[in-house]
Amino acid sequence: MSRWIASLPMYNVTPQHATQWRSLLGDCLAAYARMTGGEEVTAIEVQDGELMAHWRRKDLLLSQACGLPYRMLGLHSEARVIATPRFDAPACEGPRYCSALVVSANAWRRGATTLAACRGLRAASNSADSHSGMNAFRHAVAPHARDGRFFSSVLWTGSHAATLRALAKGAADVGAIDCVTLALLRDAQPEQLDGVQIIGMTASAPGLPLIASRTLGDEQAEALRAALDAAHAADPARAGKLRLRGFARLTGEAYAEIEEMANTAARLGYPELR
Structure with missing residues (x-):
């Protein structure tokens, strides 16, 4: 059995984009293996209904989550933020x-x-x-x-x-x-x-965080960040198709802003979308 699993499930908006994200993930995992002496990782596909259970796995090396479940549904106690993508898209500023x-x-x-x-x-x-x-x-x-x-x-x-x-x-x-x-x-x-x-x-x-299990050590997390940077730099054409400019180093605390947006709506008497 592989020690780690990985996925990038959140922006596979077309089959073409899904192919590009799989390619990026493959390059990231290959770079990570070189940096860590060959740690074994399996890239997997995850269905929408399985995401919360997937993000909570102890053997999760890398995935992408939404900021709301990370901050407000308890995921922050089980996962750590590795990086946040920076996109070249209208209305995006940095991460x-x-x-x-x-x-x-x-x-x-x-x-x-x-x-x-x-x-x-x-x-x-x-x-x-x-x-x-x-x-x-x-x-x-x-x-x-x-x-x-x-x-x-x-x-x-x-x-x-x-x-x-x-x-x-x-x-x-x-x-x-x-x-x-x-x-x-x-x-x-x-x-x-x-x-x-x-x-x-x-x-x-803050944009959708790339996360890992809290069982991942600090040195491994730094290697994973370096592997993400290497994968981004490896194929500029692929990065362009994904509108990916690189990765920022936000902390988990940055996502408190998402909870504060929910709290603001509640203070205005609007706790539910209706």
């Missing part, structure tokens, strides 16, 4: 990102050109444990809510791509899409953005 507030073309024509004008419309979100699709969205809506409500309904779609499809098909009116996902889709499948309009952006927050 920080935000979400685009998007509406359907029909909602746009009916006057939903600002978030405040979306009162009473149907919202869509990828997941209740997503920072980009729910927490940042809730934080943006909170100042406009009345008696804890703003939308007529909330549709949970399962992914950002599914949220875009729901808007395009008229099943929902407004949602929030991770700006990195949006940029990658615009590059590879721009037709997925047909029928939607961007009306604003959420507040920024």
